[in-house]
Amino acid sequence: MARVAGTWEEAHERLAEYLSRHGLKKTRQRDAILDSFLEVPGHITSEDLYEQVRIDHPEIGAATVYRTLKLFVDAKIANAHHFRDGVTLYEHEGGHHDHLICLGCGAIVEFRNQIIEEQLDEVAKREGYRLTQHRLHLYGLCPDCRDA
Amino acid sequence: MARVAGTWEEAHERLAEYLSRHGLKKTRQRDAILDSFLEVPGHITSEDLYEQVRIDHPEIGAATVYRTLKLFVDAKIANAHHFRDGVTLYEHEGGHHDHLICLGCGAIVEFRNQIIEEQLDEVAKREGYRLTQHRLHLYGLCPDCRDA
């Protein structure tokens, strides 16, 4: 999966910009959490990221990780999804894509489909809606789970 | 919005069939909850349906309503969605459709788009997945909220 907006520097710059533009402060914790987040390859929960952050920064609290991930979403550094009910999964913001989720093993495949995107705009236009975002989740069985 | 599979009799029959086919029991509570559910026009949470059920059947517990709605999903009488995180919304099973949700007022428009459906199958096939279901949620502002 190609990283569309993915360097360390870019993410940190995006954070810095968002913070200053909103009168918020650059803190040690936010930087540390961003570093840990950037090391995650796929999707992660706040809780799991907290575990991750803990390794290098045992003093950082869980609440801060929860808060900070929401901040990252606002700063367009991360995206939030809820594939299964009750848990929020975060991923790097890296250009739009949708998800195909295996109900057997939980594997997640990302994809893009231009025709679908066009149709979505079409639908929204027809209803007079101004579209902000969308979530398209396909659920099924991956090749391995299907044959097992 | 047309009811595709929507009569009272059909729903009750579907329930009866599901129950007997799975060695489960037909109970006063399940019938009562189904009756209340069928009176709901759009989407409802377990909690709100519990309030509804309570009116005529104060003896029915919340846990039973939660359990029963999950049963309805299995029996293909209801569908579950989680538009906002942390709450499950149920709607009548009435043929597939997707949702356009207004972030301003919470209005929900249902739609169908054949081209999108075809593309979904295409995507799944390309990845070797056997598709079970999907969820497509468009978020934006409805005409009223957009201009306000």
Added chain:
DNA sequence: ACTGCAAATGAGAATGAAAATCAATTCCAT
């Protein structure tokens, strides 16, 4: 109708993710 027993119920406790509190700390413009 009677019995046995698994399924179902209801009240309340437990869970778990996320949000809220709040006193103490830390950024940062001046």
Added chain:
DNA sequence: ATGGAATTGATTTTCATTCTCATTTGCAGT
């Protein structure tokens, strides 16, 4: 250096949902 607003972390709270378990109930087989 200073003041005040933003931030933090420990903790509590919230709130939807699930679990527990003693009791009840539907129902298949007598």
